[in-house]
Amino acid sequence: MKLTFWGAAQQVTGSMHLLEVGHYKILIDCGLDYEKETYQEENQFFPFDPASINLVILTHAHIDHSGNLPTLVRSGFDGQVLCTPPTADLTSILLFDSVELFLRKQSRKPRTKRGHFNGPKPLYLHKHVMDTIDRFVTIAFNKPFKITGDISLTFVPVGHLLGAAAAVLTINDQGTEKKIAFTGDIGRQNYPVLVNPEPLPPVDYLVSEATYGGRYHSKNETLEERLVKEITEACIKTPGRLIIPAFSIGRTQSLVFALNQIFTKKLLPPIQIFVDSPMAIQATEVYRKHHNLVNQEAKDFYQTMGDEFEFEHLAYVQTMKESKDVSNYFDPCIIISSAGMLEGGRIQDHLYYNIQNYYCTILFIGYCAKGTLGYKLLSGAPIVRIKDRELMVYATIRQTDLLSGHGDHDDLIKTIKQTGQPKQVFLVHGEDKSLQSLSAALQQENYKVSTPERGESFEL
Structure with missing residues:
Protein backbone atom coordinates (compact mmCIF):
# COMPACT_ATOMS: atom_id res chain seq x y z
CA MET A 1 0.00 0.00 0.00
CA LYS A 2 1.49 3.32 -1.08
CA LEU A 3 0.44 6.88 -0.26
CA THR A 4 1.62 9.86 -2.34
CA PHE A 5 0.92 13.50 -1.54
CA TRP A 6 0.17 15.57 -4.64
CA GLY A 7 -1.55 18.60 -3.09
CA ALA A 8 -1.86 20.68 0.08
CA ALA A 9 1.62 19.41 0.91
CA GLN A 10 3.40 22.10 2.97
CA GLN A 11 0.72 24.57 1.90
CA VAL A 12 -3.03 25.02 2.40
CA THR A 13 -4.82 24.70 -0.94
CA GLY A 14 -4.99 21.99 -3.58
CA SER A 15 -5.76 18.91 -1.45
CA MET A 16 -5.00 15.76 -3.44
CA HIS A 17 -3.66 12.47 -2.05
CA LEU A 18 -3.15 9.23 -4.00
CA LEU A 19 -3.59 5.91 -2.22
CA LEU A 27 -7.59 9.78 -5.14
CA ILE A 28 -8.68 11.48 -1.94
CA ASP A 29 -9.87 14.98 -2.89
CA CYS A 30 -8.96 16.84 -6.07
CA GLY A 31 -8.77 20.50 -5.15
CA LEU A 32 -7.63 23.63 -6.90
CA ASP A 33 -4.22 24.93 -5.86
CA TYR A 34 -4.77 28.69 -6.06
CA GLU A 35 -1.80 30.04 -4.10
CA LYS A 36 -0.20 31.43 -7.27
CA GLU A 37 -1.65 34.12 -9.52
CA THR A 38 -1.17 31.75 -12.48
CA TYR A 39 -3.16 29.01 -10.75
CA GLN A 40 -5.26 28.20 -13.82
CA GLU A 41 -2.14 27.29 -15.76
CA GLU A 42 -0.69 25.47 -12.73
CA ASN A 43 -3.74 23.20 -12.38
CA GLN A 44 -4.01 22.10 -16.01
CA PHE A 45 -1.91 18.95 -15.73
CA PHE A 46 -1.69 16.11 -13.22
CA PRO A 47 1.50 14.35 -12.08
CA PHE A 48 -0.19 11.02 -12.87
CA ASP A 49 -2.41 9.64 -15.62
CA PRO A 50 -6.01 10.61 -14.69
CA ALA A 51 -7.28 7.59 -16.64
CA SER A 52 -5.37 5.32 -14.26
CA ILE A 53 -7.38 6.49 -11.22
CA ASN A 54 -10.11 4.02 -10.27
CA LEU A 55 -11.99 6.11 -7.69
CA VAL A 56 -12.17 9.55 -6.09
CA ILE A 57 -13.25 10.12 -2.49
CA LEU A 58 -14.37 13.69 -1.82
CA THR A 59 -14.30 14.81 1.82
CA HIS A 60 -16.27 18.05 1.32
CA ALA A 61 -17.33 20.64 -1.22
CA HIS A 62 -14.87 23.52 -0.73
CA ILE A 63 -13.04 24.38 -3.93
CA ASP A 64 -9.57 23.65 -2.53
CA HIS A 65 -10.79 20.05 -2.14
CA SER A 66 -13.17 19.66 -5.10
CA GLY A 67 -12.27 22.37 -7.61
CA ASN A 68 -10.13 20.37 -10.04
CA LEU A 69 -12.44 17.37 -10.40
CA PRO A 70 -13.73 18.51 -13.82
CA THR A 71 -10.14 18.81 -15.07
CA LEU A 72 -9.56 15.23 -13.90
CA VAL A 73 -12.67 14.08 -15.77
CA ARG A 74 -11.75 16.12 -18.86
CA SER A 75 -8.31 14.49 -18.79
CA GLY A 76 -9.58 10.91 -18.83
CA PHE A 77 -10.87 9.89 -15.37
CA ASP A 78 -14.02 7.79 -15.80
CA GLY A 79 -14.59 6.36 -12.31
CA GLN A 80 -16.99 7.26 -9.51
CA VAL A 81 -16.71 10.15 -7.04
CA LEU A 82 -17.88 9.08 -3.57
CA CYS A 83 -19.19 11.76 -1.18
CA THR A 84 -22.09 12.57 1.15
CA PRO A 85 -25.40 13.88 -0.30
CA PRO A 86 -24.90 17.53 0.84
CA THR A 87 -21.35 17.46 -0.54
CA ALA A 88 -22.66 16.43 -3.96
CA ASP A 89 -25.22 19.26 -3.99
CA LEU A 90 -22.84 21.96 -2.73
CA THR A 91 -19.97 20.86 -4.98
CA SER A 92 -22.21 21.15 -8.02
CA ILE A 93 -22.93 24.79 -7.15
CA LEU A 94 -19.26 25.59 -6.59
CA LEU A 95 -18.02 23.94 -9.77
CA PHE A 96 -20.50 25.77 -12.00
CA ASP A 97 -19.46 29.01 -10.28
CA SER A 98 -15.81 28.20 -11.01
CA VAL A 99 -16.60 28.01 -14.72
CA GLU A 100 -18.17 31.46 -14.59
CA LEU A 101 -15.08 32.79 -12.83
CA PHE A 102 -12.79 31.26 -15.47
CA LEU A 103 -14.84 32.78 -18.28
CA ARG A 104 -14.83 36.22 -16.66
CA LYS A 105 -11.06 36.09 -16.29
CA GLN A 106 -10.67 35.03 -19.91
CA SER A 107 -12.77 37.92 -21.21
CA ARG A 108 -11.28 40.57 -18.90
CA LYS A 109 -8.23 41.34 -21.06
CA PRO A 110 -8.59 43.09 -24.46
CA ARG A 111 -9.12 40.72 -27.38
CA THR A 112 -6.42 40.01 -29.94
CA LYS A 113 -6.53 41.63 -33.40
CA ARG A 114 -8.35 38.53 -34.67
CA GLY A 115 -11.00 38.88 -31.97
CA HIS A 116 -9.84 35.99 -29.79
CA PHE A 117 -9.93 36.19 -26.01
CA ASN A 118 -6.56 37.13 -24.52
CA GLY A 119 -7.07 36.00 -20.92
CA PRO A 120 -6.18 32.62 -19.41
CA LYS A 121 -7.96 29.65 -20.97
CA PRO A 122 -10.66 28.15 -18.68
CA LEU A 123 -9.58 25.00 -16.89
CA TYR A 124 -12.93 23.44 -17.76
CA LEU A 125 -16.39 24.34 -19.03
CA HIS A 126 -20.00 23.60 -18.08
CA LYS A 127 -19.96 20.32 -20.02
CA HIS A 128 -17.05 19.04 -17.92
CA VAL A 129 -18.85 19.99 -14.71
CA MET A 130 -21.96 18.11 -15.84
CA ASP A 131 -19.82 15.08 -16.72
CA THR A 132 -18.31 15.28 -13.23
CA ILE A 133 -21.67 15.51 -11.46
CA ASP A 134 -22.77 12.38 -13.34
CA ARG A 135 -19.97 10.50 -11.53
CA PHE A 136 -21.13 11.39 -8.00
CA VAL A 137 -22.26 8.48 -5.85
CA THR A 138 -23.56 9.56 -2.45
CA ILE A 139 -23.05 7.69 0.82
CA ALA A 140 -24.65 8.44 4.18
CA PHE A 141 -22.60 9.17 7.29
CA ASN A 142 -21.44 6.24 9.43
CA LYS A 143 -22.59 3.60 6.92
CA PRO A 144 -19.70 1.34 5.79
CA PHE A 145 -19.54 1.18 2.00
CA LYS A 146 -17.79 -1.69 0.21
CA ILE A 147 -15.55 -0.31 -2.54
CA THR A 148 -13.92 -3.62 -3.49
CA GLY A 149 -13.62 -6.97 -1.78
CA ASP A 150 -10.59 -5.63 0.10
CA ILE A 151 -11.53 -1.97 0.70
CA SER A 152 -14.42 -0.38 2.57
CA LEU A 153 -15.14 3.29 3.33
CA THR A 154 -16.93 5.04 6.19
CA PHE A 155 -17.69 8.76 6.26
CA VAL A 156 -17.52 10.33 9.75
CA PRO A 157 -19.03 13.83 10.32
CA VAL A 158 -16.40 16.48 11.10
CA GLY A 159 -18.45 19.70 11.10
CA HIS A 160 -16.65 22.44 9.08
CA LEU A 161 -19.31 22.46 6.33
CA LEU A 162 -22.63 20.76 5.76
CA GLY A 163 -21.80 17.24 4.58
CA ALA A 164 -18.08 17.45 5.42
CA ALA A 165 -16.59 14.10 6.38
CA ALA A 166 -13.43 12.33 7.39
CA ALA A 167 -12.84 9.34 5.13
CA VAL A 168 -11.95 6.17 7.07
CA LEU A 169 -10.72 3.32 4.89
CA THR A 170 -10.47 -0.27 6.09
CA ILE A 171 -8.15 -2.22 3.79
CA ASN A 172 -7.19 -5.86 3.51
CA ASP A 173 -3.60 -5.47 2.32
CA GLN A 174 -2.30 -8.93 1.39
CA GLY A 175 -4.06 -10.56 4.31
CA THR A 176 -3.37 -7.79 6.85
CA GLU A 177 -6.14 -5.38 7.86
CA LYS A 178 -5.05 -1.74 7.88
CA LYS A 179 -7.02 1.40 8.65
CA ILE A 180 -6.20 4.83 7.31
CA ALA A 181 -8.19 8.03 7.88
CA PHE A 182 -8.16 11.31 5.97
CA THR A 183 -9.62 14.07 8.11
CA GLY A 184 -10.48 16.48 5.31
CA ASP A 185 -11.04 19.75 7.17
CA ILE A 186 -11.93 19.48 10.86
CA GLY A 187 -14.64 21.76 12.20
CA ARG A 188 -15.24 23.32 15.60
CA GLN A 189 -17.38 22.67 18.63
CA ASN A 190 -20.64 24.63 18.96
CA TYR A 191 -20.43 26.24 15.53
CA PRO A 192 -23.65 27.88 14.24
CA VAL A 193 -25.80 25.45 12.19
CA LEU A 194 -23.15 22.69 11.97
CA VAL A 195 -22.81 19.54 14.08
CA ASN A 196 -19.77 18.97 16.27
CA PRO A 197 -17.00 16.77 14.83
CA GLU A 198 -17.54 13.14 15.79
CA PRO A 199 -14.66 11.08 17.24
CA LEU A 200 -12.61 9.15 14.71
CA PRO A 201 -11.92 5.44 15.31
CA PRO A 202 -8.44 4.06 16.07
CA VAL A 203 -6.41 3.84 12.85
CA ASP A 204 -2.99 2.67 11.70
CA TYR A 205 -2.30 5.77 9.62
CA LEU A 206 -3.76 9.27 9.76
CA VAL A 207 -3.65 12.15 7.27
CA SER A 208 -4.68 15.27 9.17
CA GLU A 209 -5.18 18.88 8.18
CA ALA A 210 -3.10 21.42 10.12
CA THR A 211 -4.56 24.80 9.15
CA TYR A 212 -4.63 26.12 12.71
CA GLY A 213 -1.63 24.27 14.07
CA GLY A 214 -0.02 26.44 16.76
CA ARG A 215 -2.94 28.85 16.72
CA TYR A 216 -5.89 29.19 19.08
CA HIS A 217 -9.32 30.65 18.53
CA SER A 218 -10.40 33.60 20.66
CA LYS A 219 -12.05 32.49 23.88
CA ASN A 220 -12.53 35.80 25.72
CA GLU A 221 -15.79 36.64 23.92
CA THR A 222 -18.63 34.87 22.16
CA LEU A 223 -19.53 35.21 18.50
CA GLU A 224 -22.70 37.00 19.50
CA GLU A 225 -20.78 39.53 21.61
CA ARG A 226 -18.27 40.19 18.84
CA LEU A 227 -20.90 40.68 16.14
CA VAL A 228 -22.91 43.05 18.36
CA LYS A 229 -19.71 45.04 19.01
CA GLU A 230 -18.73 45.27 15.32
CA ILE A 231 -22.24 46.21 14.17
CA THR A 232 -22.53 48.83 16.92
CA GLU A 233 -19.21 50.45 15.95
CA ALA A 234 -19.79 50.33 12.19
CA CYS A 235 -23.51 51.03 11.87
CA ILE A 236 -24.87 52.62 15.06
CA LYS A 237 -22.21 54.82 16.69
CA THR A 238 -21.17 55.83 13.18
CA PRO A 239 -23.91 55.66 10.54
CA GLY A 240 -21.79 53.65 8.13
CA ARG A 241 -21.81 50.27 6.47
CA LEU A 242 -20.35 46.95 7.51
CA ILE A 243 -19.15 44.75 4.64
CA ILE A 244 -18.53 41.11 5.52
CA PRO A 245 -16.76 38.99 2.87
CA ALA A 246 -18.05 35.47 3.42
CA PHE A 247 -17.89 32.23 1.50
CA SER A 248 -21.31 31.72 -0.06
CA ILE A 249 -21.34 28.10 0.99
CA GLY A 250 -21.15 27.45 4.71
CA ARG A 251 -19.91 30.67 6.24
CA THR A 252 -22.81 32.78 4.99
CA GLN A 253 -25.45 30.39 6.35
CA SER A 254 -23.80 30.29 9.79
CA LEU A 255 -23.43 34.08 9.85
CA VAL A 256 -27.06 34.66 8.84
CA PHE A 257 -28.25 32.32 11.60
CA ALA A 258 -26.08 34.13 14.16
CA LEU A 259 -27.50 37.51 13.03
CA ASN A 260 -31.03 36.08 13.16
CA GLN A 261 -30.48 35.15 16.80
CA ILE A 262 -29.09 38.62 17.63
CA PHE A 263 -32.01 40.51 16.10
CA THR A 264 -34.60 38.04 17.37
CA LYS A 265 -33.31 38.74 20.90
CA LYS A 266 -33.49 42.50 20.13
CA LEU A 267 -29.86 43.00 21.14
CA LEU A 268 -29.62 45.69 18.45
CA PRO A 269 -32.07 48.04 16.75
CA PRO A 270 -33.19 46.87 13.27
CA ILE A 271 -30.54 47.27 10.57
CA GLN A 272 -30.95 46.38 6.91
CA ILE A 273 -28.92 43.31 5.94
CA PHE A 274 -28.16 42.35 2.34
CA VAL A 275 -26.89 38.93 1.32
CA ASP A 276 -25.50 39.73 -2.12
CA SER A 277 -24.65 36.34 -3.57
CA PRO A 278 -26.80 34.21 -5.87
CA MET A 279 -24.62 31.24 -4.94
CA ALA A 280 -25.40 31.78 -1.24
CA ILE A 281 -29.10 31.66 -2.11
CA GLN A 282 -28.59 28.32 -3.86
CA ALA A 283 -26.50 26.98 -0.97
CA THR A 284 -29.12 28.03 1.56
CA GLU A 285 -31.65 25.90 -0.31
CA VAL A 286 -29.26 22.93 0.05
CA TYR A 287 -29.11 23.58 3.81
CA ARG A 288 -32.90 23.55 3.89
CA LYS A 289 -33.00 20.36 1.82
CA HIS A 290 -30.65 18.56 4.23
CA HIS A 291 -32.04 20.13 7.39
CA ASN A 292 -31.86 16.77 9.16
CA LEU A 293 -28.06 17.20 9.20
CA VAL A 294 -27.88 20.63 10.90
CA ASN A 295 -27.14 20.81 14.62
CA GLN A 296 -29.73 20.60 17.39
CA GLU A 297 -29.59 24.34 18.13
CA ALA A 298 -30.66 25.14 14.57
CA LYS A 299 -33.37 22.47 14.64
CA ASP A 300 -34.77 23.85 17.92
CA PHE A 301 -34.73 27.42 16.57
CA TYR A 302 -36.64 26.25 13.51
CA GLN A 303 -39.29 24.61 15.69
CA THR A 304 -39.83 27.69 17.89
CA MET A 305 -38.96 30.71 15.71
CA GLY A 306 -39.14 29.47 12.12
CA ASP A 307 -36.60 29.42 9.28
CA GLU A 308 -33.08 30.14 10.56
CA PHE A 309 -32.20 31.84 7.27
CA GLU A 310 -35.13 34.28 7.01
CA PHE A 311 -36.01 37.25 9.21
CA GLU A 312 -37.19 40.86 9.03
CA HIS A 313 -34.77 43.35 7.42
CA LEU A 314 -32.84 40.53 5.71
CA ALA A 315 -32.83 40.70 1.92
CA TYR A 316 -31.29 38.20 -0.49
CA VAL A 317 -29.93 39.95 -3.58
CA GLN A 318 -30.26 38.00 -6.81
CA THR A 319 -29.82 40.19 -9.92
CA MET A 320 -27.02 42.58 -10.84
CA LYS A 321 -29.53 45.45 -10.86
CA GLU A 322 -30.43 44.65 -7.25
CA SER A 323 -26.75 44.46 -6.40
CA LYS A 324 -26.13 47.91 -7.86
CA ASP A 325 -29.10 49.22 -5.87
CA VAL A 326 -27.33 48.00 -2.70
CA SER A 327 -24.34 50.17 -3.62
CA ASN A 328 -26.71 53.14 -3.73
CA TYR A 329 -28.30 52.35 -0.35
CA PHE A 330 -26.98 55.11 1.92
CA ASP A 331 -28.55 54.24 5.27
CA PRO A 332 -26.51 52.13 7.71
CA CYS A 333 -26.48 48.52 6.55
CA ILE A 334 -24.67 45.20 6.61
CA ILE A 335 -23.58 43.69 3.30
CA ILE A 336 -22.63 40.01 3.21
CA SER A 337 -21.08 39.03 -0.09
CA SER A 338 -18.69 36.52 -1.62
CA ALA A 339 -15.99 35.49 -2.19
CA GLY A 340 -14.48 35.26 1.29
CA MET A 341 -10.90 35.85 0.12
CA LEU A 342 -12.09 38.61 -2.27
CA GLU A 343 -10.93 36.69 -5.37
CA GLY A 344 -13.82 37.45 -7.71
CA GLY A 345 -17.53 37.64 -7.01
CA ARG A 346 -19.76 40.60 -6.22
CA ILE A 347 -17.69 41.46 -3.16
CA GLN A 348 -15.20 43.12 -5.52
CA ASP A 349 -17.86 45.57 -6.68
CA HIS A 350 -18.67 46.52 -3.09
CA LEU A 351 -14.98 46.93 -2.29
CA TYR A 352 -14.40 48.97 -5.42
CA TYR A 353 -16.98 51.54 -4.29
CA ASN A 354 -16.20 51.41 -0.55
CA ILE A 355 -12.50 50.72 -0.02
CA GLN A 356 -11.91 54.50 0.02
CA ASN A 357 -14.93 55.19 2.24
CA TYR A 358 -13.93 56.28 5.77
CA TYR A 359 -17.40 55.25 6.98
CA CYS A 360 -17.01 51.67 5.81
CA THR A 361 -15.75 48.74 7.87
CA ILE A 362 -14.68 45.48 6.23
CA LEU A 363 -14.90 42.55 8.64
CA PHE A 364 -13.08 39.35 7.65
CA ILE A 365 -14.51 36.22 9.25
CA GLY A 366 -12.33 33.54 7.68
CA TYR A 367 -8.92 32.48 6.45
CA CYS A 368 -7.33 34.24 3.47
CA ALA A 369 -4.63 32.38 1.53
CA LYS A 370 -1.37 34.06 0.60
CA GLY A 371 -1.55 36.05 -2.60
CA THR A 372 -5.27 36.81 -2.36
CA LEU A 373 -6.69 40.32 -2.14
CA GLY A 374 -8.06 39.48 1.30
CA TYR A 375 -4.59 38.50 2.51
CA LYS A 376 -3.16 41.80 1.22
CA LEU A 377 -5.79 43.85 3.06
CA LEU A 378 -5.27 41.91 6.28
CA SER A 379 -1.52 42.44 5.91
CA GLY A 380 -2.08 46.21 5.98
CA ALA A 381 -1.54 47.03 2.31
CA PRO A 382 -2.14 50.81 1.91
CA ILE A 383 -2.97 50.43 -1.78
CA VAL A 384 -4.71 47.49 -3.48
CA ARG A 385 -5.65 46.68 -7.04
CA ILE A 386 -9.36 46.10 -7.61
CA LYS A 387 -10.88 45.72 -11.08
CA ASP A 388 -7.68 46.96 -12.73
CA ARG A 389 -7.45 50.12 -10.60
CA GLU A 390 -5.01 51.02 -7.83
CA LEU A 391 -7.06 52.24 -4.85
CA MET A 392 -6.05 53.68 -1.50
CA VAL A 393 -7.38 51.81 1.54
CA TYR A 394 -9.33 54.21 3.76
CA ALA A 395 -11.94 51.75 5.04
CA THR A 396 -11.42 50.17 8.46
CA ILE A 397 -10.16 46.59 8.18
CA ARG A 398 -11.22 44.21 10.95
CA GLN A 399 -10.95 40.47 11.52
CA THR A 400 -12.38 37.83 13.83
CA ASP A 401 -11.70 34.10 13.93
CA LEU A 402 -14.92 33.30 15.78
CA LEU A 403 -16.57 32.18 12.54
CA SER A 404 -13.56 30.29 11.25
CA GLY A 405 -14.71 26.88 10.14
CA HIS A 406 -11.48 25.16 11.16
CA GLY A 407 -10.70 23.66 14.54
CA ASP A 408 -7.73 25.26 16.30
CA HIS A 409 -4.56 23.65 17.69
CA ASP A 410 -6.34 22.03 20.64
CA ASP A 411 -9.12 20.70 18.40
CA LEU A 412 -6.57 19.16 16.04
CA ILE A 413 -4.68 17.50 18.90
CA LYS A 414 -7.97 16.16 20.30
CA THR A 415 -8.99 14.68 16.94
CA ILE A 416 -5.60 13.04 16.42
CA LYS A 417 -5.56 11.55 19.93
CA GLN A 418 -8.97 9.97 19.28
CA THR A 419 -7.33 7.76 16.66
CA GLY A 420 -5.15 6.08 19.29
CA GLN A 421 -1.46 5.77 18.44
CA PRO A 422 -1.20 5.54 14.64
CA LYS A 423 2.02 4.17 13.20
CA GLN A 424 2.38 7.48 11.40
CA VAL A 425 0.58 10.82 11.27
CA PHE A 426 0.90 12.88 8.09
CA LEU A 427 0.21 16.61 8.40
CA VAL A 428 -1.07 18.53 5.36
CA HIS A 429 -3.20 21.58 4.53
CA GLY A 430 -1.20 24.09 6.57
CA GLU A 431 1.37 26.84 6.25
CA ASP A 432 4.88 25.95 7.35
CA LYS A 433 4.60 27.54 10.78
CA SER A 434 1.34 25.70 11.51
CA LEU A 435 2.74 22.39 10.30
CA GLN A 436 5.84 22.70 12.43
CA SER A 437 3.93 23.76 15.55
CA LEU A 438 1.49 20.87 15.34
CA SER A 439 4.26 18.43 14.46
CA ALA A 440 6.35 19.48 17.48
CA ALA A 441 3.36 19.14 19.82
CA LEU A 442 2.57 15.65 18.54
CA GLN A 443 6.18 14.51 18.75
CA GLN A 444 6.18 15.49 22.41
CA GLU A 445 3.29 13.04 22.77
CA ASN A 446 5.44 10.35 21.08
CA TYR A 447 3.65 10.38 17.74
CA LYS A 448 5.63 9.63 14.60
CA VAL A 449 4.90 12.64 12.41
CA SER A 450 5.68 13.58 8.81
CA THR A 451 5.02 16.81 6.93
CA PRO A 452 5.35 15.46 3.38
CA GLU A 453 6.55 17.44 0.41
CA ARG A 454 4.62 17.47 -2.86
CA GLY A 455 5.24 14.22 -4.69
CA GLU A 456 6.62 12.40 -1.64
CA SER A 457 5.53 8.77 -1.32
CA PHE A 458 5.30 6.42 1.66
CA GLU A 459 4.95 2.64 1.80
CA LEU A 460 2.37 1.82 4.45
Missing part, protein backbone atom coordinates in the same frame (compact mmCIF):
# COMPACT_ATOMS: atom_id res chain seq x y z
CA GLU A 20 -2.56 2.78 -4.12
CA VAL A 21 -3.70 -0.60 -2.88
CA GLY A 22 -2.05 -3.03 -5.24
CA HIS A 23 -3.16 -1.91 -8.69
CA TYR A 24 -6.23 -0.08 -7.35
CA LYS A 25 -5.76 3.70 -7.21
CA ILE A 26 -7.88 5.99 -5.02
